[in-house]
Amino acid sequence: MDLVTASPTTPVPVRPLRRPWRWGAGAVIIVVAALLARSIATNPRFEWSVAWDYVFSRQLAEGALMTLQLTVICMVIGVALGITLAIMRQSDLWLVRRAADLYVWFFRGTPVLVQIIFWFNLAALYPVIAVGVPGLEPWVTLDANTIITPMAAALLALGLNEAAYMSEIVRAGLLSVDDGQREAAQSLGMSRARIMRRIVLPQAMRVIIPPTGNETIGMLKTTALVSVVAVADLLYVTQTIYSQTFQTIPLLIAASIWYITLTTILSIGQARLEKRYSRGAHEVDTTPWTHRVRISLARFHAPVPRRLS
Template identity: 45%
Template sequence: MTLLSSSRPRTADRAPQVVAARHPWRWVATAVVLVLLAQLAHGLVTNPGWDWPTFAGYFFEKSVLNALLVTLELTVAGAVLGFLGGIVLAAMRLSPNPVLHAVSWTYTWVFRSVPLIVQLLFWANLGYLYDTLQFGVPFGPGFAEVETLHLVSSFGAALLGLALHEAAYAGEIVRAGIISVDQGQREAAAALGIPRGRQFRRILLPQAMRAILPAAANELVNLLKGTSVVYVLAIGELFYQVQVVYGRSGRVVPLLMVATVWYVVLTAVLSILQYYVERRFARGALRTLPPTPWQRLRAAVTK
């Protein structure tokens, strides 16, 4: 008997065919978004009220760039001082000492309750409460004194208010990052005899940073935009300078767009820095690091 074999493989031996899932509504949503963006772009280009020539003329104007530098100084100094204070507040809040815990909790409660603009005005008008500040024995004789008006300038009051306000939020961010680390990590490090300072630097802090960074970056962006509040102290930061210019020229919308675009640019730079810093601290948690935006773009183009 001769067995006849077919050249076609049996159905059971065929490799399974993978069919990509279809998502027709994605194309509909994409089309709607593109139409809306096209309408927005058309309005920005054709509406004369935006006054783009005035915008272009003032975007790199010297007084605006100087004001932008003041904004950056307030942001950087406020963030550094605020997070340094926040680290101290977080350590006090986590301390078993009830006095330190109470002081940290009270500070955070007070400075998160009072609006930033009120704090700025208070520090700027400190001279109305105290003509001089005296250094010496409490409730006793003084050794030196200084006039309050000479001690706290407008810029100093702005920096003091921003830093103290920022410290209250930074303390909670740092505390949340520290308590997010598993208690077993510290117990294992202590069992191995690792010094407490090294435990914090090499074990606790790198793991806590993964929880701290997103909230800290968000708070830094809020601080950048919050510097616009110091206009009440007549400090020449970006928003105040834009107000001065459109108060003289009457070109309100294009000058507001100058400030808006600069804030958008600075926020974009901070967001890019945040992405790469988070990517660096993710090395110990992920086996494969997420691709960078340039890698994703190159992969999309070469597909």
């Protein structure tokens, strides 16, 4: 029997496999989302008009600025000290490695809230902080009650705690660089410090940036804990206002909107940094988002028949 060959110009229809459960799941999600949105929008107890008024209030704006300042300063402390600890944990000296390990063990093993309260009450242990050589007259003598303010306690607790986690992130990034890179640099006569600064760290940034961005977003929300020592961050300002007006729900909604907005801004910055440090490592998708949306929507329909070439 002769085989019938298709003409090169004959269209060959290609239809996707029927998956009705996809449509069912999509319909359920849409219905649930619509019901939830309707319930939130129509429930008068949310007091959306009051919430939006507080979103643009000066008090919450100042609290959000304080939260952002705490996040930036604590992350700078955490990243700088975390890099130092990560390098110490790769040192050839046993005592240096163990000291870094002990630091990480302690600060990862105790809750952040406990550390904040501990630093805030440091004056109970050391009323006077003296700097100098033991056995001689101290060079500087400071009153702990004056130095350890609520803001200082918050910065110390959050910054030092973050350093323990950043050291693990940086160490993972350093270990991701192939040892051959270091050996090649050493063969050229480069010092260990220069190898770390010019070769290892730039390549490790691809591994370090994503979890560091995640830690930054986490730090933004962790700063809410400083309200226990009366630092005027976003949550503390919110609590102060609703303790007077008794409008708890609208104020919590307003604070949540501020947190979500700041988190979104930080997420965009993280994506930009990841894109910058990933250049050359893998292909970057430059397809416009409008074209990606059209492709996604087209998957619900049968594709247009194509002619064989």
